[in-house]
């Protein structure tokens with residue numbers, strides 16, 4: 001099928017799903033590119049006596065120009081003499097597209113599907129009965145998150161953050177089902193407790209793996225060609241476009257090319273290092289820049305001041321000449337270009353995402369390390385421990401007060417402000433029960449560091465197994 005495709009037209013073919021894609025400045029140009037292709041497909045079908053079902057074919061215009069959106073401009077294409085229906089939301093290989101590639105429609109459908117499957121998790125456990133959290137987590141990953149994983153490398157990394165947020169909300173609901181945590185629990189702590197990465201990072205991990213897989217395909221594979229293709233920035237940078245026009249004119253007139261307007265607008269593959277570094281340690285996207293930041297950090301910790309100085313050339317500068325000579329020698333040496341194997345690349349991506357997850361979610365968990373024996377507790381015990389671990393337990397008055405079930409947040413035993421940490425480590429009224437289990441003045445780390453049954457025993461011994469709610473105020477007549 002690749003043979004005979006004109007310039008500017010590419011194709012995507014998987015089993016019996018075919019898509020023809022044309023890329024041009026105007027919709028009319030796209031039509032002009034695509035129609036001859038459709039004509040030759042029509043001729044091929046006639047030759048092989050195949051009747052196409054034109055009613056099942058659709059055409060879509062992808063454009064960021066508001067004048068061309070919402071069906072204002074439709075492609076005008078024909079197959080076998082019949083007009084191809086234009087649609088705004090075509091589905092191709094299970095992904096629903098939209099003219100601006102925001103994936104909002106696809107995400108809405110996906111969220112609805114995830115919500116339907118979440119009900120199965122709901123049927124498996126409540127806060128006092130049902131499956132263990134390990135079983136629920138496995139069921140979530142295999143049955144609910146699997147829906148997200150399909151196409152996540154593209155959808156999860158390209159959809160707008162506000163669109164992705166809707167899916168994150170769906171995962172958070174599932175994490176609450178798995179752990180038994182309540183709605184007041186902080187999202188990051190909740191995900192750390194359920195041992196799940198945020199979906200945005202999961203999408204990054206899948207995209208990284210997919211990229212590594214495609215890079216290892218044979219050189220002429222269409223998917224690899226697509227990966228290595230130079231893509232134009234999606235948004236039009238006027239300064240960039242004007243500069244490109246000036247460059248073409250200068251080339252035609254044999255003048256030296258004009259200066260680029262700004263490194264950011266040009267979006268070159270190698271952005272200015274100084275600008276790149278200015279984005280700070282968290283804003284780095286390449287390993288080299290991240291390493292440089294790490295070195296800078298180490299130097300500044302030792303009290304060394306680092307000044308960046310742009311050196312226009314190495315001529316006449318002591319040391320620089322020597323460095324240049326060494327660099328030249330190194331560059332002339334044999335450069336073995338060995339690619340790491342896919343399994344190593346995959347685990348490297350996994351490790352990198354793992355550290356990102358730790359920085360995002362575990363940092364906000366009061367006690368991120370798991371409590372030994374947590375998975376062996378009964379459902380009510382496991383949920384209660386998770387609630388205490390994340391610091392949002394309905395067994396303490398601060399949470400009952402926030403839920404509107406208690407008039408104040410004072411501890412029922414001592415009158416101090418109540419909290420999970422107060423109950424487990426500080427409340428003087430429970431000192432004896434606490435000392436018997438963990439010794440004198442245990443820290444939260446000592447208590448939640450295990451074993452898990454001790455915490456539950458303690459809660460039972462001090463009689464705090466029920467939410468300390470106040471009776472509702474009598475309604476005035």
Ligand SMILES: [Zn+2]
Nearest residue numbers: 411413414427
């Ligand atoms: Zn107290």
